[in-house]
Amino acid sequence: MLPPVLIVEDDQKLARIVRAYLEGADFRVTHASSVAETLCKLDEEAPLAVILDLGLPDGAGEELCQDIKALGDIPVIMLTAKSAEEERIAGFALGADDYVVKPASPRELVYRLKAVLKRYDGTATSSQPLSFNNGALILDSRRHEISKSGQALTITPTEFKLLFTLASAPHRTFTRDELVSKALGYHFEGYERSIDAHIKNLRQKIEDEPRRPEYLKTVYGVGYLFCGERDAL
Numbered sequence: 001m002l003p004p005v006l007i008v009e010d011d012q013k014l015a016r017i018v019r020a021y022l023e024g025a026d027f028r029v030t031h032a033s034s035v036a037e038t039l040c041k042l043d044e045e046a047p048l049a050v051i052l053d054l055g056l057p058d059g060a061g062e063e064l065c066q067d068i069k070a071l072g073d074i075p076v077i078m079l080t081a082k083s084a085e086e087e088r089i090a091g092f093a094l095g096a097d098d099y100v101v102k103p104a105s106p107r108e109l110v111y112r113l114k115a116v117l118k119r120y121d122g123t124a125t126s127s128q129p130l131s132f133n134n135g136a137l138i139l140d141s142r143r144h145e146i147s148k149s150g151q152a153l154t155i156t157p158t159e160f161k162l163l164f165t166l167a168s169a170p171h172r173t174f175t176r177d178e179l180v181s182k183a184l185g186y187h188f189e190g191y192e193r194s195i196d197a198h199i200k201n202l203r204q205k206i207e208d209e210p211r212r213p214e215y216l217k218t219v220y221g222v223g224y225l226f227c228g229e230r231d232a233l
């Protein structure tokens, strides 16, 4: 089953209309009305794409857009009342993939969403899975799946991002701060320690002996690094 499209919109009526159109075009849909709710949904549901209203009750959609982009390659279509050219350019500078001005035609929105997803699909298919130690550990970024000795693991989107970040650069030490911005994408203070909790969970899942990790090594006083020999595919 494909992940859902996340509609971020505090205008409930508009959100319902957009949902109806997307569902009519066979997308699964999830909805958030605030920045806080969006951050939860991003972690829990790893959406296929985000349709983002810029005027939200608890924060700026512009900053949220940057957070979403820092989380990974998630297409973002900005939905906004701001139509001035400078505003559009600012939106693209924040990483938005497309921009639709309200009042938006839901048909146009569906069309633009499909166009953006098509562009992403082209880039995603070229990304090979990361395989280590003769296939003992495989990270498939297209499917967001990890398998250990051929067994698929149950893993949260955040854990996947974190492991993928580390495994993309084996033997390079990442500070907690770097991991927060690369894997979590949050600007908030105090998230550094949450990295430790995610690493602990990951070790339980991917290591033979979580207390004597083979892949996820602690670099004392600095952060973490991933050890593993990348297989030639």
Ligand code: CA
Pocket: 009, 010, 011, 053, 054, 055, 056
């Ligand atoms: Ca709004």
